[in-house]
Amino acid sequence: MSNTLLSVRDFSVVYDVDPPVRAVTEVSLDLQRGEIFGLAGESGCGKTTLAYGIQRLLKPPAVITGGEVILHDVSGTDIDINSLDAAQMQSFRWDKISMVFQGAMNALNPVAPIGRQLEDVFIVHRPDLSKKERRTEVSELLEIVKVGAERARSFPHELSGGMRQRVMIAMALALRPQLMIMDEPTTALDVLVQREILKQISTLRHEFGFTVVFITHDLPLLLEISDRIAIMKGGEIVEMGTSEQLWRNPQNDYTKTLLASFPRLTGAKGVVSR
Numbered sequence: 001m002s003n004t005l006l007s008v009r010d011f012s013v014v015y016d017v018d019p020p021v022r023a024v025t026e027v028s029l030d031l032q033r034g035e036i037f038g039l040a041g042e043s044g045c046g047k048t049t050l051a052y053g054i055q056r057l058l059k060p061p062a063v064i065t066g067g068e069v070i071l072h073d074v075s076g077t078d079i080d081i082n083s084l085d086a087a088q089m090q091s092f093r094w095d096k097i098s099m100v101f102q103g104a105m106n107a108l109n110p111v112a113p114i115g116r117q118l119e120d121v122f123i124v125h126r127p128d129l130s131k132k133e134r135r136t137e138v139s140e141l142l143e144i145v146k147v148g149a150e151r152a153r154s155f156p157h158e159l160s161g162g163m164r165q166r167v168m169i170a171m172a173l174a175l176r177p178q179l180m181i182m183d184e185p186t187t188a189l190d191v192l193v194q195r196e197i198l199k200q201i202s203t204l205r206h207e208f209g210f211t212v213v214f215i216t217h218d219l220p221l222l223l224e225i226s227d228r229i230a231i232m233k234g235g236e237i238v239e240m241g242t243s244e245q246l247w248r249n250p251q252n253d254y255t256k257t258l259l260a261s262f263p264r265l266t267g268a269k270g271v272v273s274r
C-alpha cells in the first residue's frame with residue numbers, strides 16, 4: 001500500500017460570476033497517510049474552495065474547470081472522486097472523508113440529545129448495527145473525544161463551546177474516515193481549549209491513522225501542529241514543505257511576508273513552542 005492517501009492534480013475552480021473569479025488554479029498536492037497537512041494563506045486565497053472542491057461539496061456558481069482527485073483507498077483501490085455519482089459521493093463523504101468546519105458546534109440540533117445525534121450517523125450509514133451496538137459506538141466516541149459517555153443525554157446548550165466542538169469531532173470520527181478536513185475548527189474557541197483539542201486530534205490521528213487537512217490563517221498554530229504546510233495565494237500553492245523547512249528556510253517571498261506578519265514568530269526569542 002502506498003503511503004499516499006490522496007492525490008490532487010491540476011485542480012481548478014472558477015466562480016462563474018461576472019467577472020469570473022479564478023478561486024483555485026491548477027493546484028497539485030499529495031496527502032500522506034497519517035499526516036497533519038496545514039493549508040495557510042490570507043482570507044480569500046482559496047483554501048475553503050479547495051477543501052470543498054476536493055470533496056465535491058461546491059455549489060453553483062462554483063465550477064470545477066479541471067483536474068482530478070484520486071483517493072488511494074486503504075483497500076488498495078484507487079477511487080477517482082470525479083467518477084462517483086451523487087449517491088456514491090454521499091456515502092464516500094462520511095465513510096472515507098469527513099469534515100469539521102468553523103462553527104460546526106452550532107450545527108448541532110438544539111432539541112436532540114447529543115448521543116442521539118451521534119447515533120443518527122450510524123442509523124444512516126451503518127444500518128446493520130443493532131441499537132445496542134450503536135449505543136456502544138456512541139459511548140466509545142464520546143470517551144475518545146473526552147466529552148464522556150455520561151454526556152450522551154445532554155442537550156447541546158448544556159455543553160460548553162469546546163465540548164460541542166468535540167462532539168462534532170466525534171461525529172466526524174464516527175465511521176473511521178481516512179481523511180478529516182478541518183476548516184478553522186477551533187477559531188471560535190479560547191486558546192487553551194483550542195490547544196487541548198488540537199493536541200487530542202494529533203494523538204487520535206496516530207491512534208486511528210487518519211490524515212488531517214487543517215485550514216487556518218493562523219500560521220503560528222499551523223507551524224506547531226502540522227507535519228507539512230502549503231501556502232496559498234491568489235488560488236495557487238506558492239510554497240509547500242515541512243513546517244521546519246517553511247519556518248527556518250522559507251523560499252517564497254509571500255511566505256516570508258506571511259511569517260514576518262506574525263510577531264510571535266519573529267519576536268526577541270523567535271521561537272515557536274513546538
Ligand SMILES: Nc1ncnc2c1ncn2[C@@H]1O[C@H](COP(=O)(O)OP(=O)(O)OP(=O)(O)O)[C@@H](O)[C@H]1O
Pocket residue numbers: 015017021022023041042043044045046047048049050060061062217
Ligand atoms: N459564491 C461565490 N461567488 C463568487 N466568488 C466567490 C464565492 N465564494 C468564494 N468566492 C471567491 O473565491 C475566492 C476564494 O474564496 P475562499 O472562500 O475559498 O477563500 P479562503 O482562503 O477560504 O478565505 P477565508 O479564509 O476568508 O475563508 C475569493 O476571492 C472569494 O471572494
